[in-house]
Amino acid sequence: MLTHLDLSGIASKVEIAGPGFINIFLEPAFLAEQVQQALASDRLGVSQPTRQTIVVDYSAPNVAKEMHVGHLRSTIIGDAAVRTLEFLGHHVIRANHVGDWGTQFGMLIAWLEKQQQENAGDMALADLEGFYRDAKKHYDEDEAFAARARNYVVKLQSGDAYFREMWRKLVDITMTQNQITYDRLNVTLTRDDVMGESLYNPMLPGIVADLKAKGLAVESEGATVVFLDEFKNKEGDPMGVIIQKKDGGYLYTTTDIACAKYRYETLHADRVLYYIDSRQHQHLMQAWTIVRKAGYVPDSVPLEHHMFGMMLGKDGKPFKTRAGGTVKLADLLDEALERARRLVAEKNPDMPADELEKLANAVGIGAVKYADLSKNRTTDYIFDWDNMLAFEGNTAPYMQYAYTRVLSVFRKADIDEQALASAPVIISEDREAQLAARLLQFEETLTVVAREGTPHVMCAYLYDVAGLFSGFYEHCPILSAENDAVRNSRLKLAQLTAKTLKLGPGYAGYRNRRTHVNAPSLTSSGLTPGNGLRPFYCHSGISVTNHKE
Numbered sequence: 001m002l003t004h005l006d007l008s009g010i011a012s013k014v015e016i017a018g019p020g021f022i023n024i025f026l027e028p029a030f031l032a033e034q035v036q037q038a039l040a041s042d043r044l045g046v047s048q049p050t051r052q053t054i055v056v057d058y059s060a061p062n063v064a065k066e067m068h069v070g071h072l073r074s075t076i077i078g079d080a081a082v083r084t085l086e087f088l089g090h091h092v093i094r095a096n097h098v099g100d101w102g103t104q105f106g107m108l109i110a111w112l113e114k115q116q117q118e119n120a121g122d123m124a125l126a127d128l129e130g131f132y133r134d135a136k137k138h139y140d141e142d143e144a145f146a147a148r149a150r151n152y153v154v155k156l157q158s159g160d161a162y163f164r165e166m167w168r169k170l171v172d173i174t175m176t177q178n179q180i181t182y183d184r185l186n187v188t189l190t191r192d193d194v195m196g197e198s199l200y201n202p203m204l205p206g207i208v209a210d211l212k213a214k215g216l217a218v219e220s221e222g223a224t225v226v227f228l229d230e231f232k233n234k235e236g237d238p239m240g241v242i243i244q245k246k247d248g249g250y251l252y253t254t255t256d257i258a259c260a261k262y263r264y265e266t267l268h269a270d271r272v273l274y275y276i277d278s279r280q281h282q283h284l285m286q287a288w289t290i291v292r293k294a295g296y297v298p299d300s301v302p303l304e305h306h307m308f309g310m311m312l313g314k315d316g317k318p319f320k321t322r323a324g325g326t327v328k329l330a331d332l333l334d335e336a337l338e339r340a341r342r343l344v345a346e347k348n349p350d351m352p353a354d355e356l357e358k359l360a361n362a363v364g365i366g367a368v369k370y371a372d373l374s375k376n377r378t379t380d381y382i383f384d385w386d387n388m389l390a391f392e393g394n395t396a397p398y399m400q401y402a403y404t405r406v407l408s409v410f411r412k413a414d415i416d417e418q419a420l421a422s423a424p425v426i427i428s429e430d431r432e433a434q435l436a437a438r439l440l441q442f443e444e445t446l447t448v449v450a451r452e453g454t455p456h457v458m459c460a461y462l463y464d465v466a467g468l469f470s471g472f473y474e475h476c477p478i479l480s481a482e483n484d485a486v487r488n489s490r491l492k493l494a495q496l497t498a499k500t501l502k503l504g505p506g507y508a509g510y511r512n513r514r515t516h517v518n519a520p521s522l523t524s525s526g527l528t529p530g531n532g533l534r535p536f537y538c539h540s541g542i543s544v545t546n547h548k549e
Contacts, residue, residue, distance in 0.1 A: 028427035031436045035425045039496055046443040048089040055093045055263045056082050058275035062099035063174045064108050064128050067181050067329040069319055073308045076369050077377050078275035079187040080455040088450055093267055096189055100171050100196035106153030109166045111135035184333055200258040204250045207258050216293055222246035226290050241286050256287040261296040271302050278307040306453035309380035319383050340364030370396035374459035394463040402466035403501040409494050413479055423488035431475050435468045439496050462504045469497045
């Protein structure tokens, strides 16, 4: 194989490293040229793949309930995927699959009507937590109220204008408050991205009729069922998936079948990603099996469940309040802000109040997001305030500090911008080569995140870059380099590091603190197409990388 491998100008040496592995020693001049190309592009040399329309389903809170910590992972992991895909050039459709339909709305409308008759005034979402509990209590204990609620469901589903208005009021109250949370989290969801369950409700009768006509659905004990050979029940028989109950009601599976069909036929999706927790995996697989059998979505269009694990407390159990209740997401973010405020004030006692508040917000919210994003989404993780706010390790405060440290080089430097822009990059030290090689893996990292929906890969990459820069900074003098050529070259490596540490978190969806720097292009994060190469980079620096033959 080596006799046919031509890496002239790229590698200085290629050798067998063992069964199935090859060591490739990269040319310093090759690394230097790639660094120059990355710096010349607002996209850091990242090329654009074939443009696709990609639907990303994430967040999905329920109407008349406040968002809780269970919504955090879907919301921020999904948003990180959206940002990455958009940067790469794809047309991304955000789909916030809000729980805005179902029999519970008869109960909620009946209770809302009662509250309005008693002049309770406008509700804020904080009231809706108790509002839902009170409505459910009356539904369970008051048969007249329950009968009225059931009647209201029928009227709502038949399109009665009054009941549609009451339903819309509940949705509006909920989503207005949820938008506040989205804005605090710095996620890109808006009201325009809501595609709730109600959107697909008109499709359900036709779906059931079509599945019957195709011989996929049959009547069984009064319900309409699809039996799937791919799933077995306890007796080893094909599992029956109900798509319409005896009373004519539809199930979540029916809605998810219609949802997939809509996303392909109406939104023209080339790929659909679902950020839903792992407990829903079998449900989704059953719905998608029916979708494929019915021909609603061809096999060429991937339907991907990017599942995630649970957020756990230090005791290893699901994260709860001290009283054992569900933690509201707004309360969690309030606590993050308060803890960060104390931390920042302790380290910066003379900082003006407005600046302290901005920094505390960046640190606190960033810490919550980064703690989640830096973990493999497929696993459960322990939520620990002390760890996530630490200035050591793979945390948001450390990454924000690392970014500021890089920028400090430029604050201290008297830079001739024209000379720096035209200066060559010179790779002569191992630590320069290691940093350069890792920086040039930005595109590779983005590609993995886009393909797998795993933002922890980006977080690990950025942490690695920060660590390599630290070693480079300690052992390769920048401002006191032996001559201007070396100084400018090292400044350019620092410049690419700063741009990467600024641009990368944008896709992870957390903010690095903005600091004014008088240096060329350091604050640039434009999203215009670039013509970067996609070369064969070594994994651990100039010396070696392993690739299977």
